[in-house]
Structure formats: structure tokens, C-alpha cells
Amino acid sequence: MSAIQADYFDGMRSARHPVTLLVNAARLKLVGQDVDLEYDLASIRMSRRVADTPRWLYLPGGGACVSGDNAALDRYARESALERRVRQWEARPAYAVLSVLLIALAVWFLIDRGVPAAADLIAQRIPPAVERDFGRRTLSALDGYVLKPSTLDGEDQRALREGFARLLAISGDKAGPLEFRASPIIGPNAFALPSGIIVVTDELVDLSDNDEEVLAVVAHELGHVHHRHIMRSLLESSATGFIVTTLTGDITSASALAAAAPTVLLQARFSRDNEREADVFAIDLMRRAGIAPVNFANILRSLEAQGEAKHKGGALPGFLSSHPPTPEREALAAGQDGSKAR
Amino acid sequence: MDQPLAAPVPALPSAPPGPRVLRPVFTGNAREYFRIWIVNLFFSLVTLGIYSAWAKVRKKKYFYGSTTLDGDSFDYLGSPKAILKGRLIAAAAVIVYGFASQLYPLSRFAFLAVAFFGFPWLIARALTFNARNSAWRGLRFDFTASAAATTRFYLPRLILVGLTAGLAYPWFVARRHAFTLSSHAYGASRLHCEIPARKFYGIYLRALGIVIGSGFLLGGAAVLVLVGVGKTGIGLEGLNSPLVTFAIGAVVLYGGYGVAYAYIQARTNNLMWTMTTGPGVRFESTLGAWGMVRLYLGNILAAAVSAGLLIPWGVVRALRYRLEHFAVIIEEERVHEASPAVSRIDATGQELGDFFNVDFGI
Numbered sequence: 001m002s003a004i005q006a007d008y009f010d011g012m013r014s015a016r017h018p019v020t021l022l023v024n025a026a027r028l029k030l031v032g033q034d035v036d037l038e039y040d041l042a043s044i045r046m047s048r049r050v051a052d053t054p055r056w057l058y059l060p061g062g063g064a065c066v067s068g069d070n071a072a073l074d075r076y077a078r079e080s081a082l083e084r085r086v087r088q089w090e091a092r093p094a095y096a097v098l099s100v101l102l103i104a105l106a107v108w109f110l111i112d113r114g115v116p117a118a119a120d121l122i123a124q125r126i127p128p129a130v131e132r133d134f135g136r137r138t139l140s141a142l143d144g145y146v147l148k149p150s151t152l153d154g155e156d157q158r159a160l161r162e163g164f165a166r167l168l169a170i171s172g173d174k175a176g177p178l179e180f181r182a183s184p185i186i187g188p189n190a191f192a193l194p195s196g197i198i199v200v201t202d203e204l205v206d207l208s209d210n211d212e213e214v215l216a217v218v219a220h221e222l223g224h225v226h227h228r229h230i231m232r233s234l235l236e237s238s239a240t241g242f243i244v245t246t247l248t249g250d251i252t253s254a255s256a257l258a259a260a261a262p263t264v265l266l267q268a269r270f271s272r273d274n275e276r277e278a279d280v281f282a283i284d285l286m287r288r289a290g291i292a293p294v295n296f297a298n299i300l301r302s303l304e305a306q307g308e309a310k311h312k313g314g315a316l317p318g319f320l321s322s323h324p325p326t327p328e329r330e331a332l333a334a335g336q337d338g339s340k341a342r
Numbered sequence: 343m344d345q346p347l348a349a350p351v352p353a354l355p356s357a358p359p360g361p362r363v364l365r366p367v368f369t370g371n372a373r374e375y376f377r378i379w380i381v382n383l384f385f386s387l388v389t390l391g392i393y394s395a396w397a398k399v400r401k402k403k404y405f406y407g408s409t410t411l412d413g414d415s416f417d418y419l420g421s422p423k424a425i426l427k428g429r430l431i432a433a434a435a436v437i438v439y440g441f442a443s444q445l446y447p448l449s450r451f452a453f454l455a456v457a458f459f460g461f462p463w464l465i466a467r468a469l470t471f472n473a474r475n476s477a478w479r480g481l482r483f484d485f486t487a488s489a490a491a492t493t494r495f496y497l498p499r500l501i502l503v504g505l506t507a508g509l510a511y512p513w514f515v516a517r518r519h520a521f522t523l524s525s526h527a528y529g530a531s532r533l534h535c536e537i538p539a540r541k542f543y544g545i546y547l548r549a550l551g552i553v554i555g556s557g558f559l560l561g562g563a564a565v566l567v568l569v570g571v572g573k574t575g576i577g578l579e580g581l582n583s584p585l586v587t588f589a590i591g592a593v594v595l596y597g598g599y600g601v602a603y604a605y606i607q608a609r610t611n612n613l614m615w616t617m618t619t620g621p622g623v624r625f626e627s628t629l630g631a632w633g634m635v636r637l638y639l640g641n642i643l644a645a646a647v648s649a650g651l652l653i654p655w656g657v658v659r660a661l662r663y664r665l666e667h668f669a670v671i672i673e674e675e676r677v678h679e680a681s682p683a684v685s686r687i688d689a690t691g692q693e694l695g696d697f698f699n700v701d702f703g704i
Contacts, residue, residue, distance in 0.1 A: 007414070009480025014529065014678040016414065016479060047417070050400055051374045053407025054415050062680075064480045066415070086400075089381045096377045099384040100651065106387050130445065137447075 004072045008035050011062035021057075021065065023076065028057075030065065037063075046077055049087055111240055119235035123228045128195070131231065135195035139179065142199075150180035150202050160200070163215045167222060170288050175225045178218065180205075188303060190214075192221040194230050207302050216296035219285045223278030233274065279332055297333035300326050362672040363626075366665045369415075370408030372655040378404050379654040395426035405661065411478065411670065419482070420475040459497070466492035473526060474684055484681050486532065487525035495521050512542035519614040528620065530681040535618040545609045549602040556598035564593075604634035615668070622674035628667045637663055 004021040008030055019032035028044060030037040039059055047056040055073050057065040067073060079087070089095040139147075150157070157180055164178045175196030183189070188204040198221045200214060208214045224230060283293050304326050382397035399422045406416035442449045466489040473485040487495070499517060503510045516539040523535035608629035615627035641656030 011480050012680050014479040014481050047403070048400075050403045050407060051370065051378060053370070053404060056417055064417075066417070086381065086385065089384075090377050093377065096380050099380040103380070103384050103387060106384075134444070 002072060002075075004067055004069050006030075006057075006065045006067035006069070008032060008037075008065050009063065011064060019065065021067065041076065046073065048079065048083060049074070049077065051090065115236050115239045116232070119232045119239065120228070122235055123231040126231060131195040135193045135197045138193045139197055139199070143181070146185045147181040147183050147199070150182050152180050152202055152205060156205065159211055160205070160214055160218075163211055164198075164218055167215065167219055167285060167289055171222060171226065171285050173222060173226050175222055188306060190217045190221050192224045192230055194234075196225040198222070198225070207306060208299055209302070210295070212291050212295040213299040213302075215289075215291060216282060216286060216293075216299055219282035219289075219291075220278050220296070222285065223281030224274065226281055227274070227277050229274045229278065233271065279329055283333060293333045297330040300329055300333070362675075364412050364670040364672060366409055366411045366668060366670070368405075368409050368658070368662050368665055370404065370658070372658040375404060375658055376651075376654040379657075391429075392426065395429060396422040398422070398425055406476065409661075409665070414479050417477040418475060419477060420471070424471075459493075462493040462496040463489040465496070469522070469525075478528070479678075481529040481678060481680050482684050484527040484529075484684055485525055486527055486683075487521070512546045513539040515610070516542040519610070520617075523614060523618050527681060529678045531621045531676075531678045533618055533620045535614065537613060537617045541613055542610075545606060545613070549606050552602040552605055553598040556601060557595070560593070560597055600638065601631070601635055604638060605631035608634045621678070622672065622676040624671050624673065626669040626671060629664070630667075633663065633667075 002023050004023070006019050006021050008017040008019040009015070010017075017032050017035045019030045019035050022029040022031060023041070026041045028039045028041050030039075037059075043060045045058045047058070049055055049070060052068075052070055054066050054068040055070060057067075059065065089099070160180075161178055164176065168175060173196070175192075175198065177197060179197060179199045180202065181199055182202040184203075186201055186203075188201060188207040190198065190200045190204055192198050198218060200218065204217060205214055279296075282296060286293050286296065378400060382393070382400060385393040386397050399418065399420055402418040402420065406418040409416050439453055443453065466485070466487060469485040473483040476483045495517075499510075499514050503514050516537040520535045520537050523533050526533050608631045611629050612627040615625040618625050637660055641653075641660065644652035644656055
């Protein structure tokens, strides 16, 4: 027999009735000034305990009792093992610290291992037709805004296309076509689109000293195609964004954004890893195609010099930003690392 | 022993008792909420999101149970399974949209049409779910407008806003808040809200003034700083780079927008609650624009420097601030009665709303 102080509401009117709860065997009695009710304990549903907030007893017929005497109510709570586990975790600061560590670990694992692995898996299973359609639409979207028709003469284009075909024949990848575009906005650059379309800007061809330098950059882009970086990084960035917004979805969007800042750094690392992979691929392919790797180092130096002249050390052009530092890549091209890389 | 509501008021015709001003009080604290939040996060993560429905209920129960009005706390009755079902449907809808709009770009228009005609239904469902699962003193709240009535309210007015190129927007906002509040009830006690549209024109015009004024002010200051640095010749070449110009521009632009946003939030909230009455009750809201700016800025900074760990602190701080500036004024003591219409409803509506980030403005 125990007595618990509580308030009773009949569920029909908002009037509060202070009552004493008396529990005896399997029966619950509510006794107050104008209340005298009795119920089977089994017919009552008790709300789950959350921190030390008052708990409700929902009675048959729509009435309800509320009491802040959680210590007493705990004795009658019927909670599953899982619910008890959750409540114990919430009650102890040590578990909060443990949760922080485990979450950090889980997020790191998910973003560092889980997302790339899943993206890789999905990227391999995207039907070629879908990817081709995606690539074509990306190119036509760019054509409307930042890309203009190429002004290179047909002879230059043909020579580069032949070189590209030679690289393809050696690497055995399905890629192409090689597209030429003028783009004052982007400047000297080359990039790969989904399904292996490779775009080279007139500005890059103008900057280069010879065709082999352009082919070095094209080989680097082929590396992205070979390793499926384009679809993979698209999938990775959307999955990472989804994870972060799910985790921080508790708050206003501005603070969610602030909390998501570290993942931007992770994204940058992804892309640097991808660039290294593409570099290694390019050097290897150039060797096999009989193009001296020094061409890669030369064009990188030209790109960097051009970038510095234009921006006085400010933002770098597209091909160099988010790429590994140029000296490191030149070293790779010079063969110091290239021979032992995969 | 009797509570004051039920006590007979002594008949004193010469000196009627003045209105009672009730302020809701939050009795929890950030430390307690942090533990609930972090455990929620952990279990949601390891169950790949399934637990998030239970997490939401625990969070709501914590905030409702820790908030008292006139000595009695609130109760949240939403079922995690109903919420999970809603989230699964919402996730399925997003996935279908994602794939279909990539594979068949034209299907976007179909989705747009469905969204346009379907969103009033979503709003009605979400508000109904939330109201009916919120209770105080053993009585549930209610949202009394049907999905059809909500659709009849929204669609013609939105079309009008479109036809006037947005000039009717403040008028629409006034009507929308009046509609939403007037459709809410505590038990069978309906609220009533009427807001003159010109008040919202005033709010939005002043907000526009804030954006333009702060643009001039901050822009002028930025130019002065840049010129000043240039004159001193410290050799900060980087300052002339496009990145710095861009950053200064962003601060100027978003600073003004941020203040205007906080101003609109504060004034809208104040206006809609002061224009609302219920049986024997009226409301008061006294949020300040600067207070909101400080609140938002503090929360964003705290979340950024703590990698998100101070988010619960920010949530509690925001709630405290809002409650401190809100009052229920009892002009006539009444006992409220339950609505006979309230029945069960699933959570699909609300969760779709959460997922697509529709702002319900309450």
C-alpha cells in the first residue's frame, strides 16, 4: 500500500482535482474531495518517463492523472528492456559523454568509409543510358551559360582528337567524346562530365606549348572517368549533405549550416584524394602512350603562373583549386613518386 | 484545496477582480535536454533513422512536460509509430521525386502540380496532428478546419498573390495567420483572430527599409574600411582579392536580411497573438527584433564553435526567450470543455511537412 499525490482531470472539463493515489495489490484508488474512483492497474496506461517531467496515468473512459512523484511511479512502470536502457542513458552524464564519442566515431566512419563505399557501389550500377543522358544534359546546361563554341581550327582539333583516341585505345576506358569550347569565364581548364564526356577549353589549348601538354590534362580527366569520380562525388556530396541535415535537423537552418561546416572540409579532402588518383592514372597512361610525364609538370606550371598573373595570388583557376599542391604533383610527374604509386 | 478556476468569485460589483496575467514557465534546463538530445541522436544514428520517430516524441514530451501554465504542465500524446509511418511515406515520396525528375524531366511539372494542390492538405493534416496530440489539464487542443476548407482558403489567395506579383503578399500573411489561429481550439473553446492587412504592410515596408538602410550603412562602412586600409599601405594585397570583396558583400547583404528577418518574426508573432482572443482569455506577445537578432546570432555562433554540441543550449535559450515574452491574460475565469469531434489521426501530414521543410508559421 502506497500513497502518491497527484492531480486528476476527467477529460471532459479543464477543472483540476487534487487526489491521492492509493495502490493496493492490482487496484488503483483515486481519492479526493469530490473524487472517488477505482481501477484495475492493468487497465491503466502510464506515460514513459522523460527526465523528471510529470508523468500521466491514462485511465479507462478518457480521464487522466498527473504526478511529479517519479520515484514512486517508477515502481509501477511497465517498461521494456529497451525503454529502460534509453532512460538510463539519458539519466547519466557519463552516457552523454559516451554518446558524443560514439556519434563522432559513427559519423566519421559513415562519411569516411560508408558513404564512399556506398557511392562506389551505386555508381557502378547506374545504367549507362541514364549516365549518358545525365552527361549530355549537363553539357547543354553549361553551353547555355559559361561555354561558347570553340574557335580552334579544325586541324588542331583533329590532332588532339587523334591523341585522345590513342589514349583511349591504351587505357581501354569507355569515354568521350572530346569536346572543345571557348570559355572566357572558366579560363584554361578541362573537365570530365558524367558518362565520360571530356571538355577542353580553347584557353587551355592556347596556354599549352604543344599538344602533348593538353593530352596530359586530358589523361588526368580520363583518370576521373576511369575511377568513376564524377558520379561518385555527386553521390557522396548528396549523401553527406543528407546525413548532416538529418543529424542537425533539430534546429533552425542557419545553425544547422554552421554545424555542417566541418563536412565541407571533408568534401575538399575527398576531392584531393580523387585528384591524386587521377594524377597517378594520368602519369601511368602517358608513359604507356609514349608521352613524357614532364609535359604534365610543364602545363601545371603554366596554369599556376597564369593563375598568379591574373589574380595576384588570390583565387586559383578551376583546374588548380581543390587539387593537391603543384610542387607535389610536379614531383609525381618527375617520377619520384610515380614509379612506386599503384 | 479547490483550484482558483472553480472557486466562486465573491460578488463585489464595485471592484471587479482584475485580469490574471499568466506566463508559461519552462522548468527544464539545457543540461537535461542535452542528455536527451544526444541519446536521441545516438540511437537514431545506430538504427539508421528508425529511432528518430521515438526521439521526436521524447523531445516533445520533455518540452511539453517541462512547460507549465498556471501550475499545470502540457502533455504530448503523439505516437512514435504514426510519426515513423509518416516519415517513411515522406522519404518514399522524396526518392520517387528524385528518380522520376532525373529520368523524366517533364514529370517535374506533374510533381509541381501535385505539390501546389496537395500542400493545403498537408498543412491541415500537420496542424491537426500537432493540435490533437497536445493537451493541457486533460483536454486536447484541436485544429478545426478540414483539409477541404484549408484548400479553399489557400489556393484562391495564393493565385491572387501570384497575379499581383507579390503585392498582395502581406495581405495574404495577415489572412493566413488569422485563419490558422481562428481554426485552433482548446477543447471546444475556439480561438478568434482578426488582423487588419495594413498592419502587415507596415511590417513588410519597415523590413524593406531595414534591408535598404543597413545596406547603405554597412556598405558605406565597408568602403571606408577598404579605403582606409588602402591609404595606410600596410600591403594587405589580399584585401583587394575577389574573395574579400565577396565576403564583405555577403556580410552587408545577409546582415541586413538577418535583421529584417528577426524584425518580421518578432512583429508578426506579437501582432498575431495580441489580435487573438478566446472565451474569457486574450494573449500578449512582446518579442523584440534586437532580442531575436542576439538570440539567432548567439545560437549560430555557439553551434558553429561547438561542432553542434551547444545546439540543445540554443534551443532551450530560444524557448525561454519566447516564453518570457508571452502571456495569457485571463479576463474571466472559465472551465473549458472537451470537443466531441476529436478523434484519432495518423501522422502522415505533419511528417511530410517536416521533411519538405514547409514553414507553418506557428
